[in-house]
Amino acid sequence: QKEVEQNSGPLSVPEGAIASLNCTYSDRGSQSFFWYRQYSGKSPELIMFIYSNGDKEDGRFTAQLNKASQYVSLLIRDSQPSDSATYLCAVSGGSYIPTFGRGTSLIVHP
Amino acid sequence: EAGVAQSPRYKIIEKRQSVAFWCNPISGHATLYWYQQILGQGPKLLIQFQNNGVVDDSQLPKDRFSAERLKGVDSTLKIQPAKLEDSAVYLCASSLEDSEKLFFGSGTQLSVL
Numbered sequence: 001q002k003e004v005e006q007n008s009g010p011l012s013v014p015e016g017a018i019a020s021l022n023c024t025y026s027d028r029g030s031q032s033f034f035w036y037r038q039y040s041g042k043s044p045e046l047i048m049f050i051y052s053n054g055d056k057e058d059g060r061f062t063a064q065l066n067k068a069s070q071y072v073s074l075l076i077r078d079s080q081p082s083d084s085a086t087y088l089c090a091v092s093g094g095s096y097i098p099t100f101g102r103g104t105s106l107i108v109h110p
Numbered sequence: 111e112a113g114v115a116q117s118p119r120y121k122i123i124e125k126r127q128s129v130a131f132w133c134n135p136i137s138g139h140a141t142l143y144w145y146q147q148i149l150g151q152g153p154k155l156l157i158q159f160q161n162n163g164v165v166d167d168s169q170l171p172k173d174r175f176s177a178e179r180l181k182g183v184d185s186t187l188k189i190q191p192a193k194l195e196d197s198a199v200y201l202c203a204s205s206l207e208d209s210e211k212l213f214f215g216s217g218t219q220l221s222v223l
Contacts, residue, residue, distance in 0.1 A: 043214035092210045100152035
């Protein structure tokens, strides 16, 4: 059973701070890693993906992957109240079937 | 570009009744997924289609759930009979062939009373 673990939160950060969201996975053969953002009452939206060890940056978002530790994280710099949402980590082993974690709720307060 | 279309947006039924959900993926997307998302949990895959063939339905409760994608385009997910624990949001997603980047529809929120 492939598992993706996330702390459900909520993670509360002040506006302008860095939010750090973490995810661990059980399948060592996992190859593709995704972060989806889900606003309350809305459907998930893909915001970042990473395939190789290291960092990948896109605007205020940075995805970090450490395959040896089976750990992937998402950093949000200069957090804004509009970033308040649930962030879902998804992991795929090359079968094109992503497994999702339960998500971490992020609250950015002014 | 039109997104993934789903209907209905909301559905309320009594237990033991049947219900059907419809999904039309993004044009050109060969792969279609149905996920179930229970409140407070992440999406759980029910079934994945590649064109009109089933790739994975290992987590689909086949005694009550069925799904089809007859012409390789739109898809229908059915529950018969529904149970209280089926109350959830049913999300349809699509992707290009050989891509794991999913595009989700707005979902159908099902309440079973």
